[in-house]
Amino acid sequence: MMLSSPDKPTVLVVDDTADNLTLMAALLKDAYRVKVANHGEKALAIVASGSIPDLILLDIMMPEIDGYEVCRRLKANPATRDIPVIFLTAKSDEAAEAQGFSLHAVDYITKPISPPILLARVRNHIALSVHTQMLQSLSVKLSRYLSPQVYKSIFEGTQDVSIQAVRKKLTIFFSDIKDFTKTSEHMQPEDMTYLLNSYFSEMSKIALEFGATIDKFIGDAIVIFFGDPQSLGVQDDALQCVRMAVAMQRRMAHLRSVWHDKGYRQPFHVRVGINTGYCHVGNFGSEERMDYTVIGSEVNLAARLEQNGEPDGVILSYETHALVKHEFDAEECAPLLAKGVSREIRCFALRNLHTADAPAAGVDLRYPGLRLTLEPEKLSPEARLQAIEDLQSALQVIRSQA
Structure with missing residues (x-):
């Protein structure tokens, strides 16, 4: 809900008594834009017309539909449910007051109206509403700097904002753009910005569709992981990650066609590496500045796989391949010797990646009583x-x- 006027907030006064409307309009007119309605249906029509007030003073005892019903309808509509409502009534019993608050009214003023009390309550609740809107706007802006799962867990209070990490088995995704530095040297900054932002936007949409936790963007690289703060289980996390990678590469094929039609002669080609293993995940940094991320040798291994992968392809570690081979067709590549990794790295490249009906490797069922x-x-x-x-x-x- 946004303020109706940059100069004066708008107050809608709803009362079936003309003297009360005149009195409240006179009290409020110096500080606020005042609209009046002498019955509930008219009040709802004013709000429905798009003239959203910043606060409603609402009489309870009115003919046809009372103030309770007006409030109930306002709160049932997403477009009007955040408008602060203050009930005005001659009723002073606790039951009436409790009913008003149960409908999410913000306050309750009894008649006869005291001008100082009315002005103070209106001023305080409009100020509180403005402050709430500012916090909501800030919250939306901050959410763009965090993965949705992390943002949600923080704002719901399920995750503490402190320096701590846990050890979990995750599936880590790395991707980067082949020859990005060389390509960028031959492009205007505006074109490079457009292509890179288009690429990040499209890949992020796909990542969120598959429930990924987007870790960070490092230059042209994307780091994503599955398994925290939400997990479907180790195997399903790995499957979701590989499904996401396939969807991304197929989307890239479409984007290259779009970019080529727009005159870009060197559209991006992306390499992807995926690994599954135990990592430390959580908040790392200082008390003043921290980052929710994942660290460990398995993360480095995913990066090494990506660096040795083929453009437009997806390369999996042995650990990831073992979890997804019943769904995805892959062929084993020559073992890798990567800096920082003491052992040979067994890896598998997905096949039929860009075929619309890419066949899976087949079926591999193994549980007590059945092996197929x-x-x-x-x-x-x-x-x-x-x-x-x-x-x-x-x-x-x-x-x-x-």
Whole structure:
């Protein structure tokens, strides 16, 4: 809700007694723009017309619909529910007052009206409303500097803003733009800003759709992780991360076409690396300035994978591949020797990444009483027919025991 006038806030006075309307309008006119309504329907019509007041003084006892019903309708409408409502009434019993507050009125003034009390209450509640709006606006602005999950957990009080971290098994995503420095040297700053912001915006939308925690942007690189502050479980976190990476690369193919049509000769090509492992995640920094992020050797490994990946591709560590191989088709690459990592890194590159109906690797089911590994692309036509018969027989056995 925004103030109706840059000079004077607007107060809507609703009362079915003409003398009361005249009195309150006279009291308020020097400091406020005053609108009046002599019944509830008229008040609702004024508000519905788009003339949103900054505060409503609302009589309770009115014909046709009373003040309680007017307030109830206002609070049921998202466009008007934040308007402060002060009830005016000759009723002074606690039950009437309690009913008013249960409808989320901000105050309750009894008749006969005391001018000093009326002016003080109106002034205080409009000032409080303005302050609340400022805080809400600031909150929205701050939310753009935090991942939505982190922002929500902080404002809901489920996460403390203090220097602390926990050890969790996460799936970490790294991406960067191939030859970004070289590409940027041949572009005007305005064009580079447009392309980079378009890229970040599109990738961020996809990340949020898949429930990712966006860690940070480092130059042209994006760091994302799954598993904190919300988690679907280690395997599902990994699956969501890889699904997100595929969606991003497919979106990049579309963006390159759009950028090319706009005259950009060197549209971006992105590399992606994904790893799963134990990391420390939480708030790091000082008491004055901290960052909610993830650290550890597994994070570095994800970065090394990305640096050795192919443009427009997705490369997975062995740990991530093991969690997602039943859904995604990948081929093992030559082991990597990366700086800072003492062992050879087994890695897998996703296949059929840019095919609309990219087939999964098959089926890999393993739990007590059942073990099934299926790679249909390796079956000959004869073997496929035999497999169908065998699987149907297996289904009959399972159903007979159900």
